[in-house]
């Protein structure tokens with residue numbers, strides 16, 4: 668290695684996206700990693716952020732802290748605003764004072780879901796609920812306060828850690844013979860490791876002089892529904908574990924009642940990240956196979 672590694676500071680480092688970034692970056696000599704879980708840095712505390720940045724002086728901050736549930740946000744919109752909007756503002760202000768670029772994660776749920784063909788970065792936002800509103804406010808703070816930012820919208824994350832649809836599905840599948848999955852909400856699942864790959868690739872190119880700040884979309888390739896994804900998860904897991912479930916029944920979202928309203932189609936078009944950084948979408952099915960294999964390599968049943 669001829670030059671010093673690029674130092675990245677990750678907030679929310681124990682979560683599904685944060686921990687994937689930490690694991691990939693720690694295996695890559697290009698980076699040195701400062702992984703800050705909530706215990707080590709509470710992003711709702713501006714003074715603590717300033718202290719952490721002064722102490723570590725990172726080249727980039729990646730904000731993976733947040734509230735990641737549409738239903739929980741609906742139950743507690745103030746907390747969603749605190750974690751997804753005010754915290755992003757705190758980070759943008761502190762990063763701005765030290766000229767540190769910020770990578771901010773955002774979501775497909777900033778859209779209302781009426782474009783059946785999917786959304787580009789230029790399309791109008793119109794969140795349907797408290798979660799999307801809080802994430803959109805976070806985006807707006809970052810855009811206003813810090814020119815050197817990347818806002819990366821992604822969707823339907825799945826991971827071997829944290830609270831996500833895939834792990835919830837697996838625990839349900841161990842308990843129940845019959846499961847239900849919504850089949851009229853379309854989107855693109857994204858592996859947390861695939862997202863981590865994309866974020867690190869973007870940072871490498873920014874570090875080599877690409878001045879491509881702004882808002883981007885990235886998600887796994889192939890549009891599906893929660894039903895389609897559920898079938899794929901169960902089939903992949905069955906290679907490694909006997910599951911109790913013997914049938915997944917497709918249901919309409921009107922018959923699967925949840926607190927939050929969700930977009931009908933939250934497909935993110937990813938042409939801009941390809942044009943700016945040469946980053947291509949990877950099929951989520953391949954990423955799922957890889958993640959499930961690694962997951963069963965770690966857990967003892």
Ligand SMILES: NC(=O)C1=CN([C@@H]2O[C@H](COP(=O)(O)OP(=O)(O)OC[C@H]3O[C@@H](n4cnc5c(N)ncnc54)[C@H](OP(=O)(O)O)[C@@H]3O)[C@@H](O)[C@H]2O)C=CC1
Nearest residue numbers: 679681682683684705709710732733735772773821824829
């Ligand atoms: N999950 C998804 O499908 C998608 C997520 N995103 C966005 O990506 C980001 C990360 O989401 P994801 O990785 O799924 O979320 P996780 O819940 O897996 O991780 C979030 C992490 O943030 C931590 N955290 C909570 N409060 C604070 C705080 N005050 N200070 C510091 N850390 C805190 C949590 O810690 P603890 O668990 O201890 O509370 C957790 O480790 C979020 O902004 C989310 O909106 C975007 C699109 C899709």
Ligand SMILES: Cc1cn([C@H]2C[C@H](O)[C@@H](COP(=O)(O)OP(=O)(O)O[C@H]3O[C@@H](C)C(=O)[C@@H](O)[C@H]3O)O2)c(=O)[nH]c1=O
Nearest residue numbers: 735736737738774775821822823824832847848849893
């Ligand atoms: C548990 C479960 C849910 N569902 C459906 C109901 C609903 O439409 C959807 C809800 O699942 P979740 O609560 O995991 O997903 P949800 O909170 O909608 O997921 C979203 O999270 C935020 C953080 C994002 O940014 C989005 O990209 C997206 O991933 O799945 C089923 O169909 N079957 C099931 O067994």
